[in-house]
Amino acid sequence: MTEFETHMAREIAEAPEAVARMLATNAKALTELGRLYRERKPSHIVTCARGSSDCAASYFKYLVEITLGLPCCSVGASVVSVYGARLALRDTLLLTISQSGKSPDIIAFQAEAKRAGIPTLAVTNTEDSPLAREADLCLPLCAGIEQSVAATKSFITSAAMAAGLTAAAAGDARFSDALQALPDDLAKALALRWSDAEDMLTESHSSFVLGRGPSLPMAQEATLKLKETGGLHAEAYSAAEVLHGPMELVTEGFPVLVFSPKDQALATTRETARRLSDAGAHVITPDYAATRHPLLDPISLIQTFYGSAERIARRRGRNPDRPRLLKKVTETR
Structure with missing residues (x-):
């Protein structure tokens, strides 16, 4: 019998290392985004995601509202992709989260945000996906291939990315230092x-x-x-x-x-x-x-x-x- 009986078990075990890799890869981009956030001072932030990615976006919402005191709202992609709404987006930015970066409704929503003239940030595990290519900036999750249908390590890296974005925007050294130690803490969580x-x-x-x-x-x-x-x-x-x-x-x-x-x-x-x-x-x-x-x-x-x-x-x-x-x-x- 192998150490891991399922792909899901193996991918859960890979999450701490994936978070460390994601943080190292995106260190410069997160620092720059923090600087841009403080320069622009948006009145709110908009997110768009589905499934597990939307849970990560909801976690981001709580972090932003608690840490920055900034309203953060999730907008349903279908208002654009199905109902054809033209959104009056201004004084904000869009964060999309999609493990595959291939969902047509999320891509359509991002295109509408670009038409409205706001910056678009894409968080995805697939750097050559349509969502990544068409965003103003792609922040890769670096989680590696997931063979199990159930997303695990890509969700954990998405949540860690949400924390990284918030810490950078806040300029919070304590939060940032704690985030750098997160892979070690997740290894302990894995053992429970x-x-x-x-x-x-x-x-x-x-x-x-x-x-x-x-x-x-x-x-x-x-x-x-x-x-x-x-x-x-x-x-x-x-x-x-x-x-x-x-x-x-x-x-x-x-x-x-x-x-x-x-x-x-x-x-x-x-x-x-x-x-x-x-x-x-x-x-x-x-x-x-x-x-x-x-x-x-x-x-x-x-x-x-x-x-x-x-x-x-x-x-x-x-x-x-x-x-x-x-x-x-x-x-x-």
Whole structure:
């Protein structure tokens, strides 16, 4: 038996090295982008992405709004590609994130942004893709080839890129230094195993994954992976929003996984977990490998979770590399 039984397991293990490679490759570009951001002083930032990439864009949104105090909004590509809208974009820039760089709707949205005259930045794992070629600036993820349909190391490098862009724009030396140490921290996260969560989710039919602030996009990414690799129905909610309706679905033993980094939301997230537990839910809040900055802890959480997702899929009798109805590149219009 080989060390890694699946492509997904091997690619999860490659993520720390991929992050180090991405940071080294993009060091000069990130420094320059930070300088340009401070010169331009945009009033807001626009993102466009789908699937796992949109979870990375959502993480970027929280980092930008918390660190820079700047509104950041995700705009649906279909308003251009399907509905033909002409967008009044100004005093901003567009960040697209796409692992393949081939989705026609994301490419169409980027073209509309260029028509409107705003700078376009493309984050992609495919440097010769149409999205990369047509952007004003391409920031390569350098994650290497992913053979598993489920994106793992390319998502982690996308999230690390989001942190890199934010730290550069903020001129935050502490954040930047913590980011340079992230590959080592992710290696520690890789070594953790959430056995209790794996046991709980392997046997479940439906579940919640909770987060708040920057950990919410990681909860969303986690449920996406549970669906596509494990065939498990799972929904992500904010630890605040779950109390506004979804809590009614909780019955005795209902599985709830809580992503709870030690940030400003810790107290309120713990209170939500307690209320769900009192309602009968089986709540697990797993330990994680802390990073050198609380805003990076969500990346550590998803690094550890990915290993659990791969094992859950195999325990449920599924091949995590080959979902039944999915393929690696999804070209939506």
